[in-house]
Structure formats: C-alpha cells, structure tokens
Amino acid sequence: MTRRPLSHRSAAARALAAAALAVVGLLPLAGAPAQAAPPVSATPARGDDDHDFPRHELSPQLSAKLDKAVREAMKQLNLPGLQVGVWLPGKGSYVRAFGVADKKTGERMTDDMKIRIGSVTKTFTATALLELVDGGRVHLDDPVAKYVKGVPNGRNITLRHLLEMRSGLFPYSEDADFVKALLSNPQRAFTPQELLAYGYKHSNTSAPGTKFQYSNSNYVLLGLVVEKMTGKSLRDVVEHRILRPSHLDGTLFPKGAEFPRPHAHGYTNQTLSGKVADSTHWNPSWAWAAGAMISDLHDLKHWAKDLATGTLLSPATQKQRLKVLPTGITGASYGLGIFDVNGWIGHNGSLPGYENLTLYLPEQKATVIALLNTDILYKGGEPSTVVGRAITSVVTPKHVYTLSPAK
Known part of the structure; x- marks a missing residue:
C-alpha cells in the first residue's frame, strides 16, 4: 500500500516510500467527464480458470455508471491515462482504457500496456518467502539475524515481523540522503545492501511486534533471505516459482531499467525541483524486492485471485498470511504482505510515475484492477485510492475501497 512521509512537504522529501499504506481521505467525485480513449474490452485467454472471470460485458446500465465514475475521477485527479478491469462472476466484466499513455506523442492508453507495479511486488516477495515456509526451509518466527547479519536488533525481529510491517526498522526510503541520491540520478543502480545502509543509520522506531510502520527495509531483507535459502537471485525465484506456475507471462522482475513494450509512460513530481x-x-533497483516489478492488467487479474486464495501455498500457510492486524488507518488491516480494506484483499502499489490497485473480494469472487500512469498526489492523497473508491462505490457499494488518514 502507499504511504509517503507526509511530515515532509517538499517533493523530494516526501518521495519514495514505494507503496506503503495510503493515508488519504477520499473526496466526492465532481466535474464533467474526462475525454477518454475508445474502450477496449477483449480479454485474452490465460488458463483453465477463466470461467471465474466471465467474458461477457456488464449490463449497459452498470457499464455506463462505471464510465461516468471513472471519467469523473480522472478529471478530478487530472490523470493522463488509466486502465480499469472489473470482473463480477454472474454479472460480467468491464475492461477499459482511458486517456493517454504518452503525453508527448498523444498515444492512447490501451488495456494491454505494461506499467511498473511498485509495492504489488511485495506480494511476490512475500509469496516466495512463504513457499520456503511451506518447504520447511524457514519458519515465520525465526529471527532475521539467522539469515542476514548486521540488522539492528535482528535477534529479536522475526520474519513474521518483517512480513507484517512490525519490525520497527527505519524505512530507508525516508532517509534524506537516500532521497537526494536517487533524485539526483534516477538511473542509478542500487544494491540491497546500499539501500539497507540508509535505514540502518537511524535508530529503530519501535520494539518488534508492537507497532505497524510501513517500511521498504522489511521487504529488502526478505528478498535477501529468499536468496540465501535458495542460492538463486530473487528475480529467478519469482520467475520460476511464481510467474510460471501462475501463467503470468506478461509480468517480470527487471534486472535494471528495462521496460518491455507496449508500456505506458509515467509522470511524477517527485523530483528535486518539484516539476x-x-x-x-x-531504474527501479532502489525498490528491488519492495517495488521493482512490471506487469499488466490481465496478469494482475489472475494474480489478485491467486494471491487472495492461496493458490501457490498450503492452506495452513495461507491462513497465516490472511491473519491481518490493525494498521492505525481506518478500514485497513495488514497481514503477511497483503491487506484487507473493507473486505478487499490484495495490495496497492506506487513509485514515481505509476500507481495501481490489485484487489479481490472473496465474498463475491470479484476482482478490480486499476493501473495509473501518474503518482502525483491529490490534496495530499494517493490518486489510486480515489479511483478505487469510485469503482467500488458502483460495483460493490457494501464493500467500498476507502482509506482514511492514520490517527
């Protein structure tokens, strides 16, 4: 989920918490519909479970309501482009692309364009770790010091604490020197050890297990644990043990700044100048196990279900994953690399230029995906949250995706 350090007001200082919990109150949608690209709704076959995602369109009445809500949200947020996918078993599907993928050329957004998915990456890193739990290679209550040396208070911080965002480790992406280093040279490649060093300069913020605090440091450490226990790169583990079994052919963990086409351009004001x-x-290496991956609308549709239902994990481990705890943010709880917001299970993601929501509602077996090509805040809040509320207010009014400011 996406939180930026809101105590800092400059564009540079509030930058780069790469998908922590959104701490934004939501505002009523208003204004005339934004001009949109012609909708594209064809969905390619992805596997035998497509019967759970009906291909026929939602009713004209419901589709019209969604069109209006989405366009109003786009106008309110001044979004360049947006992809939306909604799948409601028994009612149909809604797949649309709006606006532009490239403001310079005017290229229209389409529903097959890839984006950088930010902290939805955490759901893959957590799954890789939980597969090791299933294999008996690691245990949730092992101290991280058993696997990675030099972690402040690492003998008392467990893998479970890291997954739950309750380690107390300072988030490296909130360190002023890190922010300056990244924004001075956004093409720079960082190593995991370099990232962690920025956080280790600071004292831990709380005792392990006592307080929720979103920290990318937690997931960089989990990535290192996966690498140590498999003897392989995290990229290879995710590719072979998650992406292939889940048939996510359009998803990748990049080595560097590569970005397969077609992709949407991303726009941010997280710059030193604020422009x-x-x-x-x-280069997304600065987010690594916490936020570096790339995907598309149709892959995330399938991943949302696999993630929420535990397709790749044992029932016992999935049960552990879904034990969510309070976050201090009204309506939101967090488990092992997964959230529950008013019944919606999944994650959100944000990094400079991109935001997304990957959501599954077990009660109705419904899926909502939204992909944005900007992360520019709206009145201090994440634009993806406003889009999520607009969509779910129409399709699941008893389960509205909404996040309020932390107390």
Whole structure:
C-alpha cells in the first residue's frame, strides 16, 4: 500500500516510500467527464480458470455508471491515462482504457500496456518467502539475524515481523540522503545492501511486534533471505516459482531499467525541483524486492485471485498470511504482505510515475484492477485510492475501497 512521509512537504522529501499504506481521505467525485480513449474490452485467454472471470460485458446500465465514475475521477485527479478491469462472476466484466499513455506523442492508453507495479511486488516477495515456509526451509518466527547479519536488533525481529510491517526498522526510503541520491540520478543502480545502509543509520522506531510502520527495509531483507535459502537471485525465484506456475507471462522482475513494450509512460513530481518529469525509464533497483516489478492488467487479474486464495501455498500457510492486524488507518488491516480494506484483499502499489490497485473480494469472487500512469498526489492523497473508491462505490457499494488518514 502507499504511504509517503507526509511530515515532509517538499517533493523530494516526501518521495519514495514505494507503496506503503495510503493515508488519504477520499473526496466526492465532481466535474464533467474526462475525454477518454475508445474502450477496449477483449480479454485474452490465460488458463483453465477463466470461467471465474466471465467474458461477457456488464449490463449497459452498470457499464455506463462505471464510465461516468471513472471519467469523473480522472478529471478530478487530472490523470493522463488509466486502465480499469472489473470482473463480477454472474454479472460480467468491464475492461477499459482511458486517456493517454504518452503525453508527448498523444498515444492512447490501451488495456494491454505494461506499467511498473511498485509495492504489488511485495506480494511476490512475500509469496516466495512463504513457499520456503511451506518447504520447511524457514519458519515465520525465526529471527532475521539467522539469515542476514548486521540488522539492528535482528535477534529479536522475526520474519513474521518483517512480513507484517512490525519490525520497527527505519524505512530507508525516508532517509534524506537516500532521497537526494536517487533524485539526483534516477538511473542509478542500487544494491540491497546500499539501500539497507540508509535505514540502518537511524535508530529503530519501535520494539518488534508492537507497532505497524510501513517500511521498504522489511521487504529488502526478505528478498535477501529468499536468496540465501535458495542460492538463486530473487528475480529467478519469482520467475520460476511464481510467474510460471501462475501463467503470468506478461509480468517480470527487471534486472535494471528495462521496460518491455507496449508500456505506458509515467509522470511524477517527485523530483528535486518539484516539476513534473517523465519517469518511465528510471531504474527501479532502489525498490528491488519492495517495488521493482512490471506487469499488466490481465496478469494482475489472475494474480489478485491467486494471491487472495492461496493458490501457490498450503492452506495452513495461507491462513497465516490472511491473519491481518490493525494498521492505525481506518478500514485497513495488514497481514503477511497483503491487506484487507473493507473486505478487499490484495495490495496497492506506487513509485514515481505509476500507481495501481490489485484487489479481490472473496465474498463475491470479484476482482478490480486499476493501473495509473501518474503518482502525483491529490490534496495530499494517493490518486489510486480515489479511483478505487469510485469503482467500488458502483460495483460493490457494501464493500467500498476507502482509506482514511492514520490517527
């Protein structure tokens, strides 16, 4: 989920918490519909479970309501482009692309364009770790010091604490020197050890297990644990043990700044000057296990279900994953690399230029995916949250995706 350090007001200082919990109150949608690209709704076959995602369109009445809500949200947020997918078993599907993928050329957004998915990456890193739990290679209550040396208070911080965001480790992405280093050279490649060193300069913020605090440091450490226990790169583990079994052919963990086409350009004001920049080819190594991956609308549709239902995990481990705890943010609880927001299970993601929601509602077996090509805040809040509320207010009014500011 996406939280930026809101105590800092400059664009640079509030930058780069790469998908922690959104701490934004939601505002009523208003204004005339934004001009949109012609909708594209064809969905390619992805596997034998497509019967759970009906291909026929939602009713014209419901589709019209969604069109209006989405366009109003786009106008309110001044979004360049947006992809939306909604799948409601028994009612149909809604797949649309709106606006532009490239503001310079005017290229229209389409529903097959890839984006950088930010902290939805955490769901893959957590799954890789939990597969090791299933294999008996690690245990949730092992101290991280058993696997990685030099972690402040690492003998008392467990893998479970890291997964739950309750380690007390300072988030490296909130360190001022890190922010300056990244924004001075967005093409720079960082190592996991370099990232962690920025956080280790600071004292831990709380005792392990006592307080929820979103920290990318937690997931960089989990990535290192996966690598140590498999003897392989995290990229290879995710590719062979998650992406292939889940048939996510359009998803990848990049080595550097590569970005397969077709992709949407991303726009951010997380720059040293505060001016809007095209961040499409910024190197996401600074987010690594916490936020570096790339995907598309149709892959995330399938991943949302696999993630929420535990397709790749044992029932016992999935049960552990879904034990969510309070976050201090009204309506939101967090488990082992997964959230529950008013019944919606999944994660959100944000990094400079991109945001997304990957959501599954077990009660109705419904799926909502939203992909944005900007992360520019709206009145201090994440634009993906406003889009999520607009969509779910129409399709699941008893389960509205909404996040309120932390107390």
